[in-house]
Amino acid sequence: MQFSNIINASLIYATFRASTPIIYAALCAAITQQANILNIGTEGIMLVGAFTAVTVSYLTGSWVLAILISMLAGMAIALIMAVGHIKYQAEICAIGMGINMFAIAITKYLLNSILGKSGSFSDPKIVGIPKVHIPFLDNVPVLGDIFNNWAITEWFVIILVIVITFIFYKTVWGLRLRAVGRFEMAAQTAGINVNAMKYQAIMISGLIGGLAGAHLSLGYSNLFTENMTNNRGFMGVAAMYFGNAHPVFTAIGCLIFGFADSVGARVQAYGVPSQFVLLMPYVITVAVLAISMASKKAAEKKRKSSLTT
Amino acid sequence: MKKKLISVLLVAAMTLCMAACTNQADVATDDAAEEEAADDAAEEDASGEEAAGEAAAGSDIRVAVVYSGNLGDKSYNDSCNEGAMKAQEDFGVEIKSLEGTTAEEWEANFLACCEEGYDLIICSSSNFEEYMKEHCANYPDVKFAVIDTTVEGDNIQSISFAQNQGSFLAGAAAAMFTEMTDIEGVNEEAIIGWVGGMDIPVLHDFYVGYEQGAKYINPDITVLQSFAGTWNDPLKGKELTLAQYDQGADIVMNVASGTGPGILEAAKDAGKYAIGVDLNQDADQPGHVLTSMVKRVDTACYLTIQSVVEGTFQGGTTSYLTIADGGVSLTDFAVMKEALGDQFPTEIEEKVAELEEMIISGEIVVDNYEGFGANQ
Numbered sequence: 023m024q025f026s027n028i029i030n031a032s033l034i035y036a037t038f039r040a041s042t043p044i045i046y047a048a049l050c051a052a053i054t055q056q057a058n059i060l061n062i063g064t065e066g067i068m069l070v071g072a073f074t075a076v077t078v079s080y081l082t083g084s085w086v087l088a089i090l091i092s093m094l095a096g097m098a099i100a101l102i103m104a105v106g107h108i109k110y111q112a113e114i115c116a117i118g119m120g121i122n123m124f125a126i127a128i129t130k131y132l133l134n135s136i137l138g139k140s141g142s143f144s145d146p147k148i149v150g151i152p153k154v155h156i157p158f159l160d161n162v163p164v165l166g167d168i169f170n171n172w173a174i175t176e177w178f179v180i181i182l183v184i185v186i187t188f189i190f191y192k193t194v195w196g197l198r199l200r201a202v203g204r205f206e207m208a209a210q211t212a213g214i215n216v217n218a219m220k221y222q223a224i225m226i227s228g229l230i231g232g233l234a235g236a237h238l239s240l241g242y243s244n245l246f247t248e249n250m251t252n253n254r255g256f257m258g259v260a261a262m263y264f265g266n267a268h269p270v271f272t273a274i275g276c277l278i279f280g281f282a283d284s285v286g287a288r289v290q291a292y293g294v295p296s297q298f299v300l301l302m303p304y305v306i307t308v309a310v311l312a313i314s315m316a317s318k319k320a321a322e323k324k325r326k327s328s329l330t331t
Numbered sequence: 332m333k334k335k336l337i338s339v340l341l342v343a344a345m346t347l348c349m350a351a352c353t354n355q356a357d358v359a360t361d362d363a364a365e366e367e368a369a370d371d372a373a374e375e376d377a378s379g380e381e382a383a384g385e386a387a388a389g390s391d392i393r394v395a396v397v398y399s400g401n402l403g404d405k406s407y408n409d410s411c412n413e414g415a416m417k418a419q420e421d422f423g424v425e426i427k428s429l430e431g432t433t434a435e436e437w438e439a440n441f442l443a444c445c446e447e448g449y450d451l452i453i454c455s456s457s458n459f460e461e462y463m464k465e466h467c468a469n470y471p472d473v474k475f476a477v478i479d480t481t482v483e484g485d486n487i488q489s490i491s492f493a494q495n496q497g498s499f500l501a502g503a504a505a506a507m508f509t510e511m512t513d514i515e516g517v518n519e520e521a522i523i524g525w526v527g528g529m530d531i532p533v534l535h536d537f538y539v540g541y542e543q544g545a546k547y548i549n550p551d552i553t554v555l556q557s558f559a560g561t562w563n564d565p566l567k568g569k570e571l572t573l574a575q576y577d578q579g580a581d582i583v584m585n586v587a588s589g590t591g592p593g594i595l596e597a598a599k600d601a602g603k604y605a606i607g608v609d610l611n612q613d614a615d616q617p618g619h620v621l622t623s624m625v626k627r628v629d630t631a632c633y634l635t636i637q638s639v640v641e642g643t644f645q646g647g648t649t650s651y652l653t654i655a656d657g658g659v660s661l662t663d664f665a666v667m668k669e670a671l672g673d674q675f676p677t678e679i680e681e682k683v684a685e686l687e688e689m690i691i692s693g694e695i696v697v698d699n700y701e702g703f704g705a706n707q
Contacts, residue, residue, distance in 0.1 A: 141563075243593060
């Protein structure tokens with residue numbers, strides 16, 4: 023086993039490539055989490071987004087349209103959750119799981135009825151999200167390996183993390199959102215329309231979830247498979263917990279997952295047992311969550327004691 | 332009133348959702364009379380051979396095929412389904428396909444079929460081995476068949492393939508191809524790759540042959556091996572394949588059913604090459620799939636159904652389809668020839684044909700993974 027074959031420049035891009043779908047998913051979960059709504063339905067929203075993106079791209083040949091419509095589809099699914107949770111006080115976890123199951127079933131059904139395929143769908147007519155080729159980097163040894171040929175959505179996720187961080191912590195809307203999440207009644211007393219904030223949070227979350235799906239099926243790959251999200255939505259939720267719904271820390275959590283995945287893919291090729299490698303993402307999920315929960319608890323304890331003294 | 336209406340609607344939606352979720356296990360609910368008829372037919376088949384002729388003429392034989400994965404993988408499962416569909420056309424039997432992606436679903440689907448009184452239940456892969464061992468004896472009137480592994484039992488027919496022989500040729504072709512540095516995307520290093528689905532014994536039988544074939548051509552070659560751990564995550568397959576390309580491989584063999592489309596897509600994205608599996612996948616990513624190791628799962632499925640229709644089904648038997656029987660083979664490189672034009676290395680094709688002859692004549696003996704082979 024050669025060390026340089028496992029840790030090299032291309033590992034950086036591989037890590038980022040594997041992380042991007044999870045970062046989108048985590049941002050989708052982070053927005054609602056700021057309003058104290060646990061978005062378990064991320065997985066389902068993503069799956070619907072992924073399916074819509076492939077279908078629209080196949081039918082219209084436009085990846086831009088595909089992304090836009092899949093975002094709207096994500097929002098529509100999220101709206102079901104919002105109405106159920108906010109208007110009819112449904113338990114958010116239950117309705118989220120319902121959305122996930124519904125997404126698997128509806129995409130399977132539509133795959134059959136619209137595209138006439140079962141299991142998976144790929145076709146040369148599916149127009150993927152273009153990759154950004156930076157000509158002058160071709161001749162730069164290391165940077166060329168790392169930064170060339172990223173999909174547009176891979177660049178965009180960085181912008182999105184920054185924008186969402188700004189919105190959360192530097193805008194009135196973000197402050198109100200966090201106020202709703204921290205202490206609903208106080209927010210209401212201060213004149214914030216709590217329900218409107220929650221609706222907005224869930225719907226924006228749906229937009230990002232749809233984008234996450236579109237990236238998965240058009241940016242990361244060029245096909246759709248039943249249940250193609252394969253728990254990436256849940257990993258996003260886990261990363262969101264790790265980052266305490268702060269976009270930057272959340273994204274870092276996602277990169278840890280992506281790194282584990284990419285290193286795993288590389289060491290496996292050199293005879294490390296696959297069972298062990300395939301276990302790693304789950305071990306890391308548990309470890310990451312345990313650490314973040316422990317530190318959160320400690321912080322809370324500290325805050326409490328400073329209040330009483 | 333409005334609330335009531337909505338709650339009724341919600342209940343309806345829930346029911347629909349539940350129905351959709353369980354549709355895979357939801358075996359056709361025929362009326363009792365028809366079921367009895369089927370049971371009778373099964374008994375007839377079991378008790379008297381003279382009834383066999385009548386059974387062949389009738390279309391009341393019901394066959395269930397349980398899959399460890401989804402249809403539409405353009406690989407193993409689709410191949411099996413092709414055989415079943417052909418049998419449906421030729422013999423007019425009823426075919427029920429049950430897909431499932433998790434172990435719980437597999438067992439539930441399998442048991443649902445057992446209970447439902449099908450005449451023949453075909454378990455499409457070795458993932459069903461444990462359930463068959465546990466349950467088949469409890470349903471003596473049902474005929475079972477399993478592809479890709481051997482399960483003991485008086486009512487079980489097992490069909491295996493010499494995938495090691497087909498993989499030997501694939502490995503040899505890959506080992507020759509990785510030396511063709513004039514072809515775009517082929518690097519200097521003698522490294523080839525192999526990506527599998529779940530880490531199950533039958534895949535190791537593929538790998539043993541692949542590695543032996545590669546080493547036969549070039550004893551110093553490095554073969555990278557990865558498992559995705561799933562049959563239906565093409566993105567995982569893509570990531571593993573790209574990782575192997577990063578590590579110097581220029582051609583990777585796909586043995587991963589529904590995970591496979593990602594492997595072939597990685598070949599296209601990276602401008603490298605792959606080898607298909609089970610069905611002819613050469614045209615899936617034209618110009619990036621050198622050849623495919625075709626495994627005639629369709630034939631196995633078709634012949635099993637035929638044996639039940641004709642009353643020649645023999646429980647407790649094992650058939651082993653080798654390269655000599657046409658059970659496994661490589662495709663004719665046609666798509667790759669077209670893509671590469673004059674650059675196509677014809678010596679690969681010639682050498683593969685030569686090696687195939689040598690395997691058939693017994694000059695080359697391809698090793699088996701433990702538990703596989705003609706005498707198992």
